[in-house]
Amino acid sequence: MPQPQPHQRRLLPPRLVRQAPLLELRGLSKRYGRIVAVQGVNLELYPGETVGIVGESGSGKSTVLRMLNLEEAADAGTYHLAVPGFTEQNLFALDRFHQRQLRIQQIGIVYQQPHMGLRMQATSGGNVAERLIMAGERRFATLRRAASDALASSEFPADRIDDPPAVLSGGMQQRVQLAKAIALRPALLLLDEPTTGLDVSIQALVLDTLLRLRRERQITTLIVSHDLGVIRTLADRVLVMRHGAVVECGLTDQILDDPQHPYTQQLVSARL
Numbered sequence: 001m002p003q004p005q006p007h008q009r010r011l012l013p014p015r016l017v018r019q020a021p022l023l024e025l026r027g028l029s030k031r032y033g034r035i036v037a038v039q040g041v042n043l044e045l046y047p048g049e050t051v052g053i054v055g056e057s058g059s060g061k062s063t064v065l066r067m068l069n070l071e072e073a074a075d076a077g078t079y080h081l082a083v084p085g086f087t088e089q090n091l092f093a094l095d096r097f098h099q100r101q102l103r104i105q106q107i108g109i110v111y112q113q114p115h116m117g118l119r120m121q122a123t124s125g126g127n128v129a130e131r132l133i134m135a136g137e138r139r140f141a142t143l144r145r146a147a148s149d150a151l152a153s154s155e156f157p158a159d160r161i162d163d164p165p166a167v168l169s170g171g172m173q174q175r176v177q178l179a180k181a182i183a184l185r186p187a188l189l190l191l192d193e194p195t196t197g198l199d200v201s202i203q204a205l206v207l208d209t210l211l212r213l214r215r216e217r218q219i220t221t222l223i224v225s226h227d228l229g230v231i232r233t234l235a236d237r238v239l240v241m242r243h244g245a246v247v248e249c250g251l252t253d254q255i256l257d258d259p260q261h262p263y264t265q266q267l268v269s270a271r272l
């Protein structure tokens with residue numbers, strides 16, 4: 001049976017149709033030796049929208065996020081972000097200094113494993129302040145206030161600010177990562193399985209926080225999750241990845257309620 005091409009479906013919510021994308025990714029590819037992790041991924045993110053990536057384990061989702069966070073080099077592809085000073089640049093071609101500068105100022109990331117994003121023995125406030133120090137802030141009072149504000153925004157309990165992530169629950173660790181990610185008000189937020197591994201009730205609380213932030217700050221967000229409920233709650237659009245490539249994309253309701261590609265159909269029915 002012929003597969004419908006993505007252009008046959010409505011690809012953007014009406015409110016975004018007239019806007020220029022914040023992020024444009026073309027032909028992103030990555031191999032690890034003989035393993036093709038990502039092949040020819042194209043993606044646009046429009047200001048304020050949240051896009052989800054779904055796909056089975058090993059389909060390349062986290063590798064895409066790491067390359068967008070400029071922590072992993074791409075083999076091929078171009079990456080543009082419409083932020084001051086970098087609009088015309090292919091970010092993959094920047095030198096390491098400018099990549100780091102851009103990453104600190106404009107990109108926030110939350111990893112599934114908190115130890116990848118946090119220093120587990122430093123205080124929670126210190127973890128968030130570190131991000132501000134990297135951006136050049138040195139005044140203690142400012143650092144303390146800004147870290148407290150970011151932690152409050154991610155609904156982290158104020159009386160735990162001096163505790164290190166090592167002694168916190170999984171949900172609280174994710175809140176510290178989130179605070180660190182949003183402290184500098186980045187243009188782009190990357191979430192890699194932010195609620196996976198948490199108790200169901202804690203997952204719901206973290207999801208509520210993400211929803212509130214989405215509503216209040218409208219940060220352009222790319223979220224990877226196995227949990228289609230999380231994707232349905234947060235994402236405007238969805239990309240479905242298989243073997244490193246995007247096999248289907250469209251509005252979240254379209255993809256989850258009326259999947260066209262057999263792989264997406266299988267993925268959706270397996271989670272029902």
Ligand SMILES: Nc1ncnc2c1ncn2[C@@H]1O[C@H](COP(=O)(O)OP(=O)(O)OP(=O)(O)O)[C@@H](O)[C@H]1O
Nearest residue numbers: 032035036037055056057058059060061062063064
């Ligand atoms: N640093 C690495 N070295 C070698 N292979 C890697 C590396 N990182 C990822 N891979 C491989 O690339 C492929 C894609 O991995 P990736 O972690 O991006 O998938 P994923 O869709 O995020 O999976 P999961 O849902 O399990 O996190 C896999 O085959 C993985 O084994």
